Ligand SMILES: Nc1ncnc2c1ncn2[C@@H]1O[C@H](COP(=O)(O)OP(=O)(O)OP(=O)(O)O)[C@@H](O)[C@H]1O
């Protein structure tokens with residue numbers, strides 16, 4: 001059975017694309033045939049984060065318009081087996097994604113035996129974000145420990161449970177909270193919401209906590225999903241989240257301050 | 269954390285606590301009013317309209333003078349109604 005997962009947030013710049021790339025790569029590493037689709041029409045970025053920008057020939061909208069086959073547009077990852085990327089179009093036409101068109105692509109991926117279809121949502125609660133979540137079975141809600149991000153996540157949760165296809169037929173979309181850019185130091189200092197606060201406010205199950213980490217920028221610089229950086233805290237936190245997603249029960253890491261020496265404390 | 273933060277630390281307020289409280293109030297309100305995709309109780313908008321109509325039989329108030337919200341409690345929900353009456357001479 002294929003599963004459609006939307007990575008969404010409402011608020012922009014919270015780490016949806018970073019997370020989509022990591023999650024799709026992590027699922028594929030575990031042997032699942034996985035496609036990751038960039039729904040951010042006009043602002044294609046997933047291709048860069050995945051490091052396949054020079055291999056883009058056709059895109060999502062070309063497939064929907066019948067200008068290319070899905071096979072032609074899907075980019076096969078060279079690092080990880082079973083991983084495929086469907087890039088967004090750079091057209092300025094925001095209506096390029098029709099509901100029927102998106103549905104036909106998702107159905108074709110399912111028929112091709114994909115286990116997971118990861119949809120990287122654009123920011124906002126407009127058409128693009130709506131298209132990305134409409135067909136979802138599960139949602140990974142990416143949230144930063146910051147008031148406007150938490151509020152937008154709550155709104156997106158409302159939309160998921162009222163306007164998705166699953167909601168329309170009386171089902172629920174399974175929800176997962178992914179807190180990103182988390183900084184235990186700042187939580188301790190009292191100027192950042194804690195994971196517990198966020199879980200309490202949004203009341204959905206916690207999939208993972210990704211710490212603020214310089215390796216995310218390095219990963220994007222080099223076009224390597226950060227989950228492949230096995231030595232980085234962010235990479236490890238994403239790997240843990242994948243294990244949890246696949247049903248393993250593992251404790252959360254990187255939620256507490258790593259003890260720093262006196263000098264590091266003074267000048268760090 | 270640098271040298272200056274270290275000195276500032278004890279003077280710093282706990283703003284995260286304020287953030288949490290504000291979010292809880294706001295989100296309870298948005299759920300109750302059916303903001304975003306959330307579904308508030310179906311009767312709320314109608315109830316609000318009718319209450320305002322009744323009040324207007326006696327005093328003239330504008331829509332903005334009536335603040336209407338549902339607070340979610342642990343055991344019960346509370347309907348909170350605040351009406352700003354015009355200055356009496
Ligand atoms: N854990 C992290 N630590 C440090 N930086 C991060 C982390 N996660 C994301 N970032 C940075 O935040 C920025 C935004 O990330 P990203 O593009 O993934 O967000 P997005 O939600 O997809 O944005 P948009 O809404 O524009 O699509 C990037 O510069 C990325 O490097």
Ligand SMILES: [Mg+2]
Nearest residue numbers: 016017040045
């Ligand atoms: Mg993005």
